Amino acid sequence: MTASRSVILGLVALPLVYFTAFFLVPLMTVFVASLTDAQQGGMTFSNYARILLDEYHWSVIAVTFRLGILTTLICIVLGYPLAWYLVRIVKWRTWRRICVILLVLPLFTSNIVRSFGWMVLLGRNGLVNETLQAGGLIERPIRFLGTETGILIGLVYILLPFVVLTIGNALAKVDHSLEQASADLGASSASTFWHVTFPLSIPGVVSGSIIVFALAVSAYVTPALLSGGRVTVLAVLVFQQYSSVFNFHYGGALAITLLVFTLLMIAIASLVSRLGAR
Amino acid sequence: MAGADMTLLAIDDISKNFGKHQALCDISLAIESGEFVSLLGPSGCGKTTLLRLIAGFLRADRGTISIAGEDVTGLPPHRRPLNTVFQNYALFPHLTVADNVAYGPRRTGAGKAEASRRAQEALDLVGLGEFGDRYPRQMSGGQQQRVALARAIVNRPKLLLLDEPLSALDLQLRKRMQIELKQLQEKIGIAFVFVTHDQEEAMAMSDRIAVMNAGRIEQVGTGAEIYRRPATRFVAEFIGEASLLPVQRTGNGALTIVPAVEASGRSVAVLRPEHAQIFAGQADASTSCNLLSMEGHVETVASIGGVTNIYVRALGHLVHARRLGLVESGLREGQKVVLGIDPQNLHLLEGPQP
Ligand SMILES: Nc1ncnc2c1ncn2[C@@H]1O[C@H](COP(=O)(O)OP(=O)(O)OP(=O)(O)O)[C@@H](O)[C@H]1O
Ligand SMILES: [Mg+2]
Secondary structure: OHHHHHHHHHHHHHHHHHHHHHHHHHHHHHHHHHEEOOOOOOOOOHHHHHOOHHHHHHHHHEEEEHHHHHHHHHHHHHHHHHHHHHHHHOOOHHHHHHHHHHHHHHHHOOOOHHHHHHHHHHHHOOOOHHHHHHHOOOOOOOOOOHHHHHHHHHHHHHHHHHHHHHHHHHHHHOOOHHHHHHOOOOOOOOHHHHHHHHHHHHHHHHHOOOOOOOOHHHHHHHHHHHHHOOOOOOHHHHHHHHHHOHHHHHHHHEEEEEEHHHHHHHHHHHHHHHHOOO | HHHHHHEEEEEEEEEEEEEEEEEEEEEEEEEEEEEEEEOOOOOOOOOOHHHHHOOOOOOOOOOEEEEEEEEEEOHHEEEEEEEOOOOOOOOOOOHHHHHHHHHHHHHHHOHHHHHHHHHHHHHHHOOHHHHHHHHHOOHHHHHHHHHHHHHHHHHOOOOOEEEOOOOOOOOOHHHHHHHHHHHHHHHHEEEEEEEOOOHHHHHHHEEEEEEEEOEEEEEOOOHHHHHHOOOHHHHHOOOOEEEEEEEEEOOOEEEEEOOOOOOOOEEEEOOOOOHEEEEEEEHHHHHHOOOOOOOOEEEEEEEOOOOEEEEEEEOOOOEEEEEOOOOOOOOOOEEEEEEEOOOOEEEEEEOOOO
16 A cells, blocks of 8 residues: 555656656756846846836837748648648658758757848859849849848748648548548538638647747747847847846846747637637 | 339449549448438448448548439539438537527528427427427436437428447446337338447337448348348358358259368358257157258357357367257257258358359
8 A cells, every 4th residue: 555655656756756856946047047136136127127118129029920920821721731732642651750840950950041041042142042043033132131021931940840731631631431421422622621620630730830839939049140130039138148148037037938929829729729720 | 113113222333432442332232211321231341431421521532322203413412302310420619509409401501490390399209398408418428419400301301311329328228229210200201211239229210221341231131131141251251140051962853961071162051040850869860751850969068148048069070059048957068969951941142153
């Protein structure tokens, strides 16, 4: 009896210890630092006041979340058809496998390398501008670097695989006989997609969106490299405070602000989607 | 044309291959309005494939299918005037029971109110009027089966295809649903094509049964016909129980049974166990005239419930006999007996048998 009780205690305690060590403690450390005064010590909200009462900080927050939302939307719009193609259209297994490998391969290379790649491609005389000019679509090169558009392109490129994988996974799980039942009941293919396939793939869309959004608003490398210092996002501010200014209190407050806003956005999104499902 | 009016579903010379594997071969079948036809056959014989061809989920390599006189061979599933009850029910998990049933009317142009009125009607018909607000996962297997049925009949198709719709239910429920399904079918007058590999189910429910084997239809007929006059050896052995006995005609045209050692190349007669009589001695057997008699000995006696199965070895054949009730005294294993068979009860299979 005592043996089994200690086993149960162990089973409860292990995950608890794990979560405490890896998630709670680091988070609490940042949180406590953010509430501590940089000079005198002691508790203070001044770090937060410095952020929330300042227009510049609000504009950084706005840029960060605008980039996050746009990245998520574009990733879904591009990723859904891609996932559909991989799961539903491709019949030849080898080709599907090749596509999946091509899709995830970039994830194994460094973010920095890929962002530098885009710096080269998007530059004044980069491949993108040259192609557009050669095609006669534009007369003078477009400035991508140092604009939100440039960062957006980089983020979409880096985060697209996550959406394709989660949506593809959800699509693969949709039982084929449900679509056949829909056709049997008189629904055309398009109607079947809207009334059966798409609703059943929404869990994949939602989890993909959350992953992409969270990664996009907290991304540092891509915005830092593609912004050329002209566009600032929250993660870049945080990094500056921790790595060059060494103000862990103000930096911590920035990090917590980012976290709270992210959770808030996800909560609003899931509330909206739940109301929409009614 | 009068005959053609009656034919609801006409399947003509359908063949279907999967790669090198021939799943269906030269299938022809005609089904009348309001008829209940079962497709019966062992696993892998092509029943589901035939059903999917009729529904339009598969394309045939050769042959045509027409429904109510219209050639539907090239039509996609949603343009065919029939509905299907799927083996796993295939209920939409994201829709309530009522919305599942209303799905058909909604997609075929009915308004919201009209669709839900018809859905309610169909649910009432299967006895689930109260359950419209639930989700499929909140229903038992039997209830889900009825929802699938309601969803399939709500558009009032002329033809309903059912792929082993009762196979997921336990025996009790299954028996009850057989009766309910049959009653419902008669009430609404829809023709059913019902796939099963349970011959009792097929016998109990169908107007006609199509017995399939290895991608072909071996025989089509009423339950009594295929039991009494099986067309092929396969049907004789697959439907009910039978002893297959090689026979020949003597000079005066009478049948005699040939010993097992001389069996090859003879015609074969089918003997049902209830038609094999057992006598204690030759004298008893000859009291009733015209019986073919064979001497033999009892090999096995097995009582199961209300019937006793007796296997007698005679002329090298193992003949199966059946009696109602417990076996009478004195019938022991190894005992010498005489088998008596009324030649009228022997059904001769056509053509030379292997
Ligand atoms: N999509 C397919 N690809 C290749 N072979 C198939 C396919 N569908 C069915 N077959 C083959 O065709 C044959 C008939 O299959 P079918 O599903 O029609 O059998 P069935 O009579 O319904 O059997 P069961 O009683 O087990 O359901 C089987 O040998 C099966 O392996
Ligand atoms: Mg089958």
